[in-house]
Structures are given as C-alpha cells and as structure tokens.
Amino acid sequence: NAGVTQTPKFQVLKTGQSMTLQCAQDMNHNSMYWYRQDPGMGLRLIYYSASEGTTDKGEVPNGYNVSRLNKREFSLRLESAAPSQTSVYFCASSDTNVLTFGAGSRLTVL
Amino acid sequence: AQSVTQLGSHVSVSEGALVLLRCNYSSSVPPYLFWYVQYPNQGLQLLLKYTTGATLVKGINGFEAEFKKSETSFHLTKPSAHMSDAAEYFCAVSEDTNAGKSTFGDGTTLTVKP
Numbered sequence: 001n002a003g004v005t006q007t008p009k010f011q012v013l014k015t016g017q018s019m020t021l022q023c024a025q026d027m028n029h030n031s032m033y034w035y036r037q038d039p040g041m042g043l044r045l046i047y048y049s050a051s052e053g054t055t056d057k058g059e060v061p062n063g064y065n066v067s068r069l070n071k072r073e074f075s076l077r078l079e080s081a082a083p084s085q086t087s088v089y090f091c092a093s094s095d096t097n098v099l100t101f102g103a104g105s106r107l108t109v110l
Numbered sequence: 111a112q113s114v115t116q117l118g119s120h121v122s123v124s125e126g127a128l129v130l131l132r133c134n135y136s137s138s139v140p141p142y143l144f145w146y147v148q149y150p151n152q153g154l155q156l157l158l159k160y161t162t163g164a165t166l167v168k169g170i171n172g173f174e175a176e177f178k179k180s181e182t183s184f185h186l187t188k189p190s191a192h193m194s195d196a197a198e199y200f201c202a203v204s205e206d207t208n209a210g211k212s213t214f215g216d217g218t219t220l221t222v223k224p
Contacts, residue, residue: 004153033210040119042200042214043154050208058211090153097142097161097209101153 002026006091006102013081013109021076021105023091031094032074033058034066036087037104043090049074081109112137114203116215124223129173129188131218133201136182143184144202144212145175154200160184161207171195196222 004025013019025032030051035043035058045058049068063085065077074093078085086109091102117132135141142161146154158169165177175186184201198219202212 031208031210040216042114042202042216044214045211048210092153092210094208094210097159097204097207098156099154099209099212101155103151103153 004091004093004100004102006089006105008105009103010106011108013078013107015082015109017081018077018079019081019107020078021089021091021107022073023075023102024073025091025093025100026072027093027095027100028071029093029095029100030071032068033092033094033099034064034074034076035090035092036060036085037090038087046076046089078107081107083109085109112141112203112205112213114201114213114215116199116201116218118218119216120219120221122221122223123191125193126190129186129191129195129220131186131199131201131220133175133184133186133215134182135184135201135203137203137205139205142204142207142209142212143175143177144204144209145169145173145184145186146200146202146214147171148198148200148217150197157186157199159209191220191222193222193224196220 033048047066145157201215204212
C-alpha cells in the first residue's frame with residue numbers, strides 16, 4: 001500500500017523555467033492538498049481539491065497552478081519558477097480529518 | 111481566525127526523561143487539534159488528534175496530549191524519551207473537520223541525548 005506518492009523527489013530549476021510536480025494517492029480519498037515547507041516554518045497550504053473536478057486556493061497560491069486530473073492524481077505546476085519558490089513541497093490526501101502525506105519534493109530554483 | 115504557537119523551536123532531553131512540547135492555539139470556534147511528527151527527509155505523520163470528547167488524547171509511540179480549553183493549550187508529552195523520538199514535531203489547529211486546511215505551527219525540533 002503506497003499511500004501518497006510524489007515525483008520527482010529532487011529538482012533543480014533555473015529562474016523562469018517551468019515544471020510540474022506529480023502526486024498520486026491510492027487510498028480513494030476525496031480531498032488532496034499541496035503545501036510548501038520552508039526552514040523554520042510550518043506547512044503552508046498552496047492549493048487544495050475537495051473532490052475530483054474542483055480546486056481552490058490556499059494561503060499561498062501565487063505563482064502556482066494545479067490540476068485534479070482524476071480522483072487519484074493532483075499535480076502542481078510552476079509556470080515560471082522564481083528563487084522564492086525554492087522549498088520542499090508536500091502533497092497530502094485526506095478522508096474525514098486524517099491527513100496522509102507524501103515524502104516530499106525538494107525544489108531548488110537558481 | 112485560527113493560529114497556533116509552538117513555544118521553543120528546539121527542545122533537548124536526556125534518554126528516559128520526560129518530553130514536553132508546548133502548543134497554544136487560537137480559534138474562534140471549538141477547535142480540532144493535531145500533533146504531527148516529521149523524521150528527516152520524510153513527510154509528516156499524524157501522532158494524535160483531538161476532535162471532541164475526552165480531553166486527554168493518546169497517540170502512537172507512547173505520546174499523549176491534553177486539550178485545555180481554559181488555557182488554549184494542547185501540549186504533547188511522553189513519560190520517557192527514546193533515541194528514536196528525535197524528530198521535528200508540529201502542532202496544528204483547524205476550525206472545521208477538514209484537516210487539510212489546518213494552520214501549522216513552526217515546529218519544535220526534539221533532540222534526545224544518550
């Protein structure tokens with residue numbers, strides 16, 4: 001049982017490049033989330049999807065887009081990466097009030 | 111609006127000693143409260159949660175937390191620290207059942223000395 005799988009685990013980008021972080025869950029959860037974690041800070045919600053076909057902004061959505069491709073998959077896209085987007089990104093899914101997290105994707109923007 | 115404050119970004123204890131990690135919250139409605147643990151290069155893992163009912167909540171790995179409404183606190187404790195408890199711990203508060211919209215604290219790094 002894989003839980004929540006994120007790819008890639010590591011990525012280095014140059015300013016202005018684009019990329020997509022992929023997330024998939026196999027727990028049949030309705031809700032999925034993308035967070036970023038910066039040093040010395042807790043997680044901040046970027047976007048979430050309460051169900052297939054819906055997405056909503058979280059606390060820090062600027063510079064990001066998301067797609068809920070189906071019930072299993074929720075991707076996060078950086079259209080034009082900036083150094084301020086250097087962070088560790090976590091995907092999570094939930095059923096009721098229990099979150100299950102992926103292992104994270106470490107992104108560096110030079 | 112919801113918010114959470116974790117007192118002490120670093121806590122160091124000796125193996126076998128009491129672990130106490132402090133969390134205070136603010137919420138305009140009865141809160142849902144969570145503690146998560148994060149080991150290096152891993153995602154967060156739920157330790158325990160308070161939703162309603164009993165105010166003393168037991169979690170995994172021998173941890174427990176007590177919801178104290180009058181003190182707006184949800185401190186995490188463990189009677190006897192193990193080396194394997196060394197990790198970062200996050201308190202989180204949510205004003206509804208959607209745990210994904212929680213506000214997370216800045217985290218407390220627990221070091222366990224032999």
